[in-house]
Amino acid sequence: MTTTTRILVSSEADDVVGQELFGQLDSVEVIPYDPTTTTLNEHQRQAEIFVPPYRGTNRPMPLMAQMPNLRMVQLTAAGTDEWANEVPDGVVLAGARGAHAGPVSEWVLSAALTQYRQWPALVRFQDEHTWAHRKFAADTLRGKRALIVGAGSIGLAVARLFAAFGTESTLVASTCRDGVHAASEIPNIIQGHHIVVIAAPLNEKTQNLVDKDFLAAMDDGALLINAGRGKIVDTDALVTEVKSGRLRAALDVTEPEPLPEDHPLWTFSGAIISPHSARTVPGTNVLCYEVAVLQIETFLNGKIPSNSARPKGT
Incomplete structure (x- = not known):
């Protein structure tokens, strides 16, 4: 039966x-x-x-x-x-x-391009009806290095997209395997990367992984992209670094979430924020x-x- x-x-x-x-x-x-x-x-x-x-x-x-x-x-x-x-x-x-690998990896690429090609500044100039030729410094992804924390389907898809733009990726997972570093190696390998992408799941090991020390170890001018979970990043520590202008950020997730209206992250020119919508496409x-x-x-x-x-x- x-x-x-x-x-x-x-x-x-x-x-x-x-x-x-x-x-x-x-x-x-x-x-x-x-x-x-x-x-x-x-x-x-x-x-x-x-x-x-x-x-x-x-x-x-x-x-x-x-x-x-x-x-x-x-x-x-x-x-x-x-x-x-x-x-x-x-x-x-x-x-x-x-x-979610396709939609989220596309969001990561768009976030990196948005920051490197200075689209937020361009839009602000447009709002002011200003032809901003040579008034800002755009950059390229070609020749950059990205540290991708999370070597699952999303992280691997991000690495493939970055490669098409001439960006070399270093993959990190909870444990090492062929072509992938262990998370415990991050302090030794983080320097020299222009972009750090968080695409890891939230668990006991990743909560607050990106803390004050992690951020301090990132290169000056580096870009943190969080497409994982807000609780992986120490928000207060990130605020300090982005407010100083030493680091930039592109965030699809935050802690707390939703981000309160009066939160300082909204006001920083070095930060772009989307409302947990990286996967939200038709x-x-x-x-x-x-x-x-x-x-x-x-x-x-x-x-x-x-x-x-x-x-x-x-």
Whole structure:
């Protein structure tokens, strides 16, 4: 007798594609839900797999307590850190790692070009109707060196894009492997890099990794690009360095987040900030759900999904 697995999937516009893709799996019933609700109906409560929405992923987190048969939580986000301590014991937690490599690496490249080609200054001159020929010093990515902290799909994609612009990359991960340095080596290799890209997940080892000492070791005039998590960077230490003009920054994530209106980072000419939107371009939701389908299919076949965190209580 074939057993039907119930999957709870958001009914919001970005998640309809997820309902369609999950519906193509064998022996699966897709149950829509409103991620703004606080109460599930009896049918929704029977779900064994829970898929939070593409936008505002954390909103329906409390609903897990209403699902007694829950066996898996599948995120459309790359990182699982915000859910890791919230899923019930024994429940598999998996992310959509790999889906964001294209959009996020493109954002990193655009952030680097924006800073090096001085687009913020150009826009300000344009606002003043000023033809700013030779009034600012633009630079090029060619011949630069980038230290990429995080050698997963995003970090590797960033390195490939940088290479096309003549930028040499040094990759760093938690442990060393062929062509990749260990994080413990950062103090010895950080100097000589014009750009430092943070593309690592947030965990106990990476929280506040980019602290006062890390920033002080960066070359004068270097650019810090954070496309990982805000808590990886010590914000106060970064404020000090950017305020002095010694370092520049391009941030898609901050700590705190959202950044308060009166935060000094908003005011620095050496900083550009985007609102945690590096992945937010048309089609990214489809990429995320395509990865999610593979993860859930693996789980339904009795195997461990490649993007899963170890279940709590095991």
